[in-house]
Amino acid sequence: MRVLEHEPLAGHGYWRVGGPLERLVLVDSVEELLALPHIDHVLGNGSNLLVPDEGLPGVTVKLVGELRNLTVEGDVGRDVLVRVGAGMLNAVVLARLDKLGLGGLGCLAGVPGTVGGAVAMNAGTALGEIAERLVAVEGLDGREWRRIDRTSLPMAYREGGLPRGFVAVAALLRATRVGVDEERARVGEHLSRRKATQPLDFPSCGSVFRNPPGNHAGQLIERVGLKGWRHGGAEISALHANFIVNRGGASAKDVMTCIHTAWSRVKAETGVALVPEVHVLGAWPAALWPLSG
Ligand SMILES: Cc1cc2nc3c(=O)[nH]c(=O)nc-3n(C[C@H](O)[C@H](O)[C@H](O)COP(=O)(O)OP(=O)(O)OC[C@H]3O[C@@H](n4cnc5c(N)ncnc54)[C@H](O)[C@@H]3O)c2cc1C
Structure with a gap:
């Protein structure tokens, strides 16, 4: 078991943003996991996770070793x-x-x-x-x-x-x-299609919102004119509007501002309340993340 104190999520997460995890415990076995007095959060590969720049208190575990x-x-x-x-x-x-x-x-x-x-x-x-x-x-x-x-x-x-x-x-x-x-053939075609339609050259967390029934979150965001919209280092992707990409130097707040702007504009102009797919942890200002809780 290894314990990392104040380990920035930016070094683990796909968006390359997010502040320090107060205690990140790398757990190698079931026995080690059972020995922990308590666990607050689990970190997988950080490919669908957003944590504030101020960080995340508590104990976060990551499964390594025998647990792989x-x-x-x-x-x-x-x-x-x-x-x-x-x-x-x-x-x-x-x-x-x-x-x-x-x-x-x-x-x-x-x-x-x-x-x-x-x-x-x-x-x-x-x-x-x-x-x-x-x-x-x-x-x-x-x-x-x-x-x-x-x-x-x-x-x-x-x-x-x-x-x-x-x-x-x-x-x-x-x-x-x-x-x-x-x-294998279907997977090959599927991966080629993704390469052509998704902004895979920049850090992202994949689709930010779930597709509403019978609709596409990306199309709704595009319809309200936000495709390519930027805040700081974050961008509502100009290639696929349901992706928010880190074009370099983005903060977690920049990413959250893009999420919040897309959510509120789509709600105001189309009436659709998009449901986030990305998991948001930690304390955020209510004005920026009214969807939490
Ligand atoms: C380029 C890109 C493309 C993507 N495409 C897709 C796609 O096509 N389809 C899709 O579904 N997703 C997609 N995603 C999103 C993401 O990869 C998935 O949601 C993935 O399943 C998240 O896994 P993770 O290990 O990275 O979890 P994390 O991002 O680390 O965590 C996500 C959530 O899962 C919880 N979690 C993780 N591990 C455990 C565990 N062992 N026990 C309990 N809870 C756990 C975390 O606590 C957190 O709440 C994409 C992401 C990127 C960056």
Whole structure:
């Protein structure tokens, strides 16, 4: 276990913004996790997280070491059950499965987070979402070790449905030996499409808002004239208006100002109250982040 005091989120998060995490504990095993007196926050790969420039008090854990393992548990009908440590990056999971001749999790291709983050957010793409392949999640619910079956999780579009404060430690996922080559081809096309339509050359956190039913958040933001709008070093991307990019030297406040401006302008001009996809932690001025709480 390693404890980093006042570790800037900017060094971990995808936006490259955010102040110091008061205590960041890098946890290598379940035993170490169980030994912690309390946990306030979990950091995955920081690819969907915004923390104020002033920082985040309390204990934040990051799962490393043994909590990034993948093991094959065995065949279940046409599928293969795999247990994946929640700290493992999706990209590593996909590469490991590919080596084993397995597929089934192509929906996570291009999602730059961890498996824990994917379960917490019900991450997904045009190719599906993790909810479709999740059998169960194991982890800490308060001080209790708990396994929650997928059928008991109220998962929805970009909502993992985990109990508040639950630390996902491992996910049981259904991989498959069927249709692996076809899936690889679909993933290739999907990644090329993303490269052409998303501002992947600048730090971002992917889509900032969920798409409202029957609509696209990016199109609504574009419709109110904010595509390309900048505040400080942050920009509502000129390529894809549901992305906010750090064009260099942005602060967390710059990013939040873009989020707040997009949210309020869309609400005022179209009546649609966009729902943020990005997870916002810490204390923000109410005028800037009235959506918290
Ligand atoms: C370029 C880019 C493209 C993206 N494209 C997509 C996409 O296509 N689809 C999509 O769904 N997302 C996308 N995202 C967003 C992001 O990658 C996903 O939401 C991802 O699942 C977040 O995982 P993470 O490990 O980075 O989590 P973090 O950003 O570190 O955390 C996000 C939330 O999950 C919680 N969390 C993380 N790990 C755990 C755990 N072990 N137990 C409990 N809670 C946990 C955190 O506490 C936090 O509340 C994109 C992001 C970027 C930067």
